Amino acid sequence: MLETLGSFTGAHLPFREAEYGPFDARGTSDTDRQRLIELLSPSPIDLDDLVRESMLPAAIATCLLLELELAGKIIRHAQGAxxxxA
Structure with a gap:
């Protein structure tokens, strides 16, 4: 698909493999989890802002948020907040 898009612009877009392997949730720590919890409050915060403020990789933050959601500790709101x- 990238090659097709490149033909529209006249540029050649080489395909690059990711420089990292598949995500492994075992690399997360309680410190990472605690950092996310400390940034949360009863007032909704945008997911992008939360990830940026936590300074965690998006894959790790998303995994930890899923764990917190399944544990009933966070609530997802409209538009990614x-x-x-409570």
Missing amino acids: ISLS
């Missing part, structure tokens, strides 16, 4: 559950 997240807050602590």
Whole structure:
């Protein structure tokens, strides 16, 4: 597909493999999890802002947020906002 798009612009877009392997959730720590919880409050915060403020890789932050959501500790709101559950 990238080659096809490149033909529209006249540029050649070489395909590059990712420089990292598949995500492994075992690399997360309680410190990372605690950092996310400390940034959350009952007021919703945008997911992108939360990831940026946490300074965690997006893959790790997303995995940790899923764990917190399954544990009932956070609530997902419309348009990607997240807050602590009451």
